[in-house]
Amino acid sequence: MTTALLDHADELFAALAEPNRRLLLEHLGSYGVATATTLAAELPVTRQAVTQHLAVLESVNLVSSARAGRERRYTVHVEPLTAAAKWMNQVAALWDSRLAAIKALAEAPPD
Amino acid sequence: MEQDRVERTVHIAATTERVWDILTKTEHIGRWFGPGTPATVDLRPEGVMVIEPGPPGEKYLARIVKVDPPHYFSYRWASAFPDVLADETNSTLVEFQLAAEGATTRLTVCESGFATLKIPVGREVFASYESHSQGWIEVIRNLANYVEQGAS
Numbered sequence: 001m002t003t004a005l006l007d008h009a010d011e012l013f014a015a016l017a018e019p020n021r022r023l024l025l026e027h028l029g030s031y032g033v034a035t036a037t038t039l040a041a042e043l044p045v046t047r048q049a050v051t052q053h054l055a056v057l058e059s060v061n062l063v064s065s066a067r068a069g070r071e072r073r074y075t076v077h078v079e080p081l082t083a084a085a086k087w088m089n090q091v092a093a094l095w096d097s098r099l100a101a102i103k104a105l106a107e108a109p110p111d
Numbered sequence: 112m113e114q115d116r117v118e119r120t121v122h123i124a125a126t127t128e129r130v131w132d133i134l135t136k137t138e139h140i141g142r143w144f145g146p147g148t149p150a151t152v153d154l155r156p157e158g159v160m161v162i163e164p165g166p167p168g169e170k171y172l173a174r175i176v177k178v179d180p181p182h183y184f185s186y187r188w189a190s191a192f193p194d195v196l197a198d199e200t201n202s203t204l205v206e207f208q209l210a211a212e213g214a215t216t217r218l219t220v221c222e223s224g225f226a227t228l229k230i231p232v233g234r235e236v237f238a239s240y241e242s243h244s245q246g247w248i249e250v251i252r253n254l255a256n257y258v259e260q261g262a263s
Contacts, residue, residue: 013225088225092117095220098164099121101143102218105133106125 012084015060020045021053028063028076035071116223123216127209130216131181134207154178159196160186172196173205182209187224 016022020043027042028034036054040047054074057063061080065072123130133139140150145163152160153175160173173188174197185206187197195201203224210217 088117091222091225092119094164095117095119095222098143099119099218099220102130102133103121103123105139105143106123106130106216 012060012062012080015056015062016084018053018056020049021057024050024053025057025062025076028074033073033075035068035073037071039074116221116225118219118221120217120219122212123218124214125216126214127181127211127216130209130218131184134184134209135178135180162188164190165193169193174198174202176204183207184209 023043024039027039031038036047036050039054040050043050045053054063054065058065058074061077063074063076065074067073133143135152135154137149137152140152140160140162141148144150146167148163150160150162152158154160156175156177158175160175162171162173163169164171171188171190171193172195173186176185176187178184183206185204187199187202187204189195189197189201190203192201203222206221206223208219208221210219
């Protein structure tokens with residue numbers, strides 16, 4: 001449901017705005033399940049920074065984690081991403097229809 | 112925050128002056144951005160423009176940012192808050208750019224600032240169809256595809 005997304009749209013977009021977090025999501029997606037240590041080995045940031053980024057992503061439900069021994073294992077949730085994409089598509093579709101109306105008005109013979 | 116935007120372009124067989132009039136004149140705005148009745152426009156920086164793009168009677172108080180005829184027009188609007196004057200915290204920035212191409216005009220609209228926008232539940236936009244856009248949509252769709260592939 002888009003409604004659930006929109007309640008946190010600002011936080012979601014803010015979480016995705018940081019390039020290292022998007023990179024982190026991509027890597028985590030390719031692993032399926034991974035620890036912060038594994039992810040830090042792939043990225044140009046420290047393990048501590050990875051942990052902080054993961055906490056931000058988890059706060060907006062883009063990832064979830066479960067404790068496994070001494071570390072936490074993280075996985076990606078794709079639903080907020082597709083919901084956000086759908087919402088942005090709707091914004092774009094509204095502008096398409098408004099631009100089409102502007103075009104029709106501008107190209108019509110003057111009143 | 113370059114991805115935090117929706118950008119759309121249309122080519123119009125009319126002069127930039129004609130398109131500018133459609134964009135900014137009171138008798139036209141209501142026809143492309145509302146129910147057809149004239150909109151109220153105070154066409155100057157900090158001026159207020161009242162638009163009705165949604166359900167009848169629901170008014171939005173946009174605040175004009177910049178007016179540079181016939182090339183550039185921008186305003187902020189609080190698309191999630193009817194009857195509330197747009198400010199830096201509750202609104203997105205809408206920018207129109209008009210470029211002459213011979214006797215025609217390339218009109219580009221860019222709406223940005225979604226990352227700082229507070230959107231209350233139930234105020235989602237009401238379009239029922241989907242289309243393609245750039246920026247955010249690409250980023251999140253690519254991410255979603257990537258993540259789905261990685262998970263499978």
